[in-house]
Amino acid sequence: MRITKTAISGLAIALAYVASPAIAQTTATAPTAAAKVDQNAAITAFFEEYDAQQLALSPLSKSYRGIKDSDYGRWGDFTNAAEARANDAARSALKEMRARFDPAQLTPENRLSYRLFEKRAERNEAAFKYNDYGCL
Structure with missing residues (x-):
């Protein structure tokens, strides 16, 4: 049998459990569980903030969701500059999400949601280069 760092660390954890089970369990599981909860709460807040930013730019999306505020009955900005800003926002949000969150620490x-956001942003980025082709 080959001894690896993983095997040694696993042995050390097992010995710690045997030596003092109550202390070992609280110190070994508490940071991991707290990190998962923090990551999950943080990514939920991230998605809500991104959604709020996108809604602020799109009165039509608000109307579609039934939100009646001062933008109700208005059109959105359909200029090339607005599309470029939306693409930049999606690109920076994707970059921030990848930097802040580890998918392995998230709930299923x-x-x-992480993967769907990632794929949607990548697809939008790939399609944006054809933005000025004018399909009308």
Whole structure:
């Protein structure tokens, strides 16, 4: 049998559990559980903030969701500059998400949301280069 760092650290953790189970359990599991909760709460807040920013730029999206505020009944900004700003916002949000969150520490639901956001941003980025082709 080959001894690796993982095997040695696993042995050390097992010995710690045997030596003092109550202390070992609280110190070994508490930071991991807290990190997962923090990551999941943080990514949920991240998605909510991104959604709020996108809604602020799109009166049509607000109307579609039934939000009646001062933008109700207005059109959005459909200029090339607005599309470039939206693409830049999606690109920077994707970069921030990848920097802040580790998918391995997320719940399955949040991991799926992470992947969906990532794929949507990548697809939008790939399509944006054809923005000025004018399909009308």
